[in-house]
Amino acid sequence: MMGRVDDEREAVTESDMPESDMPKSGKNRHDPDENGRFGPYGGRFMPEALIAALDELSTAYDKARLDPEFTGELDRLLREYAGRPSLLTEAPRFAEHAGGATILLKREDLNHTGSHKINNVLGQALLTKRMGKKRVIAETGAGQHGVASATACALLGLECVVYMGEVDTERQALNVARMRLLGAEVIPVRTGSRTLKDAINEALRDWVANVEDSHYLLGTAAGAHPFPVMVRNLHKVIGEEAHQQTLERLGRLPDAVVACVGGGSNAIGVFHGFLDDPNVRLIGIEPGGKGLDSGEHGATLSEGTPGLLHGALSYLLQDEDGQTIEAYSISAGLDYPGVGPEHSWLKDTGRAEYRAATDAEAMEAFQLLSRTEGIIPAIESAHALAGARTLGQELGPDAVILVNLSGRGDKDVDTAARWFGLVSEENLG
Amino acid sequence: MSRLDEVFAKTRAEGRAALIGYLPAGYPTVAESIELLGAMADGGCDVVEVGLPYSDPVMDGPTIQAASVTALDAGFRVRQVFDVVSELARRQVPAVVMTYWNPVHHYGVAAFAKDLAAAGGLGIVTPDLIPDEAADWLAASRDTGMDRIFLVAPSSTEERLALTTSAASGFVYATAVMGVTGARDAVGVDAADLVRRTRAHTELPIGVGLGVRDGAQAATVAGFADAVIVGSAFVAAAERGGVTAVRELASELAEGVRNPA
Known part of the structure; x- marks a missing residue:
């Protein structure tokens, strides 16, 4: 999916790569060292x-x-x-509730199987x-x-x-x-x-x-x-497409790219299309659950400390003994106490920012997108939408915010029906 | 010469394999775990492995997972492992700690090694730490005289066997089968082959674990390994019959290592 624009960008970044990282190895300066x-x-x-x-x-x-x-x-x-490239959809009616900023949705929900x-x-x-x-x-x-x-x-x-x-x-x-x-x-x-x-x-x-x-x-x-690195590279196509599509649509890059972060695969994929564009803010939204103060959340980068889980050193929700703390989120795809190691590095270097959206904020965004744009998002992606609303209010109407809509919400209708009381309890499984 | 070297010098002089038994600290309580570990030694274990209960024991099967949960639910804290080791040392029981790496990483690798040494522990068995990632542990173990017991597996290449054995001390832990802990009907044929391949790279004693549960199996493994390591079967015995059952199993296994098949 390397378009013309990407080729130009590669040409700029290659000049500051050390010899051993030149593309003949297929690697770039954002790859991990030989020890991963x-x-x-x-x-x-x-x-x-x-x-x-x-x-x-x-x-x-x-x-x-x-x-x-x-x-x-x-x-x-x-x-x-799978149906790639996925669409880029502007969400103007949703944007009215996001400070009037231009909101672009990268439609990973339209891929076969309904997510990235x-x-x-x-x-x-x-x-x-x-x-x-x-x-x-x-x-x-x-x-x-x-x-x-x-x-x-x-x-x-x-x-x-x-x-x-x-x-x-x-x-x-x-x-x-x-x-x-x-x-x-x-x-x-x-x-x-x-x-x-x-x-x-x-x-x-x-x-x-x-x-x-x-x-x-x-x-x-x-x-x-x-x-x-492998999973990130396989998802990089999201960011590469979005980069090109945004330029073609608006003649400019977005001010910010927003994605939800559980383990962090959709976020790292979309971020990688913009990593070398220093004016594009990269913002990951973690599951805030019942609030960061409640202790019931999955906001690993916001609240965790570096530790080991499932084979990598990364931020981790752990207690004072290094025992893993169980994460909580209304979203089954985000309640993970660990996070991908590259996100930890992006956090420490300051290249990406990480915030949290609570269950309630995510569910409000879930309903809002459904009603304003006719798109039912995955609850995971609704966290990114909630983050984009806050950001839009901070940045104002001139801002362009790209949201990675990582999945569709069909699987979440049952959860939503309970949350909003849409059908009587006895009709739910 | 480390204290583990002395243990193996003794068992070699007796012309037999050593018996190493595992039980988690804090299972079912800290006080009871000390008695259970003591009973393993009374029954004939030459070395005890004190497990450190951890929330995500990916190398363990259902028996040890359940014991870890019991210990953690009872409020086990990492620093209590030193109380357990210290009491065992007072009773002259050679003890090593077996632990997943995050609790040590979180405690501070140097501090953990120092506190373990102060408690009278002999080293650490590290199921999810490979020498490639162990620079701080290599340094801390040298500073404190703690032994570094790394694992080798049937899937280890010759290159990795060379790397791992050269970083290890005390003994090398050979996992008999590709899989998690748990008593099995047969210890894999892979085990003898792995011991043979490992021996080509090191003079260190080689212990075989994963799956041994009775005297007959212990005798088989003692026929080709320098130590027989038993874990899940001890946990099951502790659950079934407490101190008595643990001591009896240790006696049966001790008989096995003295009569190699």
Whole structure:
């Protein structure tokens, strides 16, 4: 998806790259070092049993990303199967409630399977086949990544096992049915907080035992190296398209790019289209749950401290003993106590800013977008919309704000119906 | 010569493998965990591994996960691991700590090593820390004389076996199967092969863990390894019959390591 504009931008940035980082390696100056570190963050805090698989994955990915056969096939699938490029939609009636700023929505909700997750799963599923593996393990919170994984596996003829916290299987029962329809095995996880974090633990346990024939298709830009850089690169297409589309539409870049951050994959994907444009503010919106003071939230970057979870050093919600604290959010896709390591680095360097939106603010934005634009967003994405409203009021009517609408809200109708009291309780499952 | 070296010098002199038993600190309470760990030593364990309960034990199966939850729910705090180790040291029980890395990272690696040494601990087994990421632990362990017990796995390449064994001290922990902890009917055939491959890289004793649950299996593993490591089976015994069951299992396993198959 490298358009003309991107090519020019690359030409500028290449001049300040050290020789070893020149594009012949396919890498750029935003890539982690050879140990998978973004500044101090990232790395591989993993059992030795998985290191060989991580090395195999790194090697396979480094070859694939430069192989026209692989990139050509991925581009074709993104275009002909997932529906890329996704649209850029202006939201003028919503914008009236956002300080009158120009609000542009990057419509990842219109991708096949209804979210940005398809970008990553198509890439990793192709890679699974390339590595000669036949089975895919995935975790899911809201079900978006699980559905996307099940979809890609059905398309490519791979066996698919999805771990999902029991709490989430209840919150997102329809997505469980979707995954099973697509031929995946869904395993409810009953340990710990029975949400996304525990689903990842269980997926890792499966991977240790079955690493020979199985690939762990991690759904976010977190975990041990090379997952953060690989997942980010597979989602970079969001930002690259949005960069070009905004220029074509308005003849200028946005003042700010806003995205929700759970693990942080959609945010890192859209941010990467604008990382080298210093005048574009990058703003991640974390789940504020019942408020940051309540202790019931998932605002890892806003409230956490650096620590280790699922293989990487990154900001983390942890107690005074380094035990992971269970995150909370109304959104099943955001209640994760960790975050991708590159976000930690972007926070520390100040290149990106991170704020929080509460359940109530997100649900208000959820309803507002539905009623003003006829678009029902995922509750995850509604956090970004809530952040954009606040930002629009700060920046005023001259501002242009690009919001990554990472997913659609069909899966959340049940939650919304309860929140707003739209149907009587006995009609809800 | 570290204290673990002395333990292995003794078991080698006796012409047998060492027996290493694992139980989590704080399970079911701190006081009871001390008695259970003590019973393992009374029953014949040469070294005890004191587990540090952690919220996200990805290398552990259901038995140890459940024990960790019990300990944490009972209010276990990280600093209490030093109380447990200190009491075991007072009873002349050689003890190492087995811990996921975040609690140590959060405590401060140098401070943890210092406090463990002060409590009389001998080293740390690190299931999710590889030498590549362990610069601060390598330094802290050298400063404090703590042993660094890294893991090797059937999937480890020759290059990684060389790297890991050269960074390790005390002993090398060989995971018998590709998988998480938990008693199994058969210890993988991979185990003997892994020990053989590891031995080509190091003079250190090699302990085999993951899946051993009874005397017969201990005897089999003792036939090719320098130490037999048992965890989940001890947790199950503690749950089933407390101190008595733990001591009995230790005796059965101790018999096994003295009669290698």
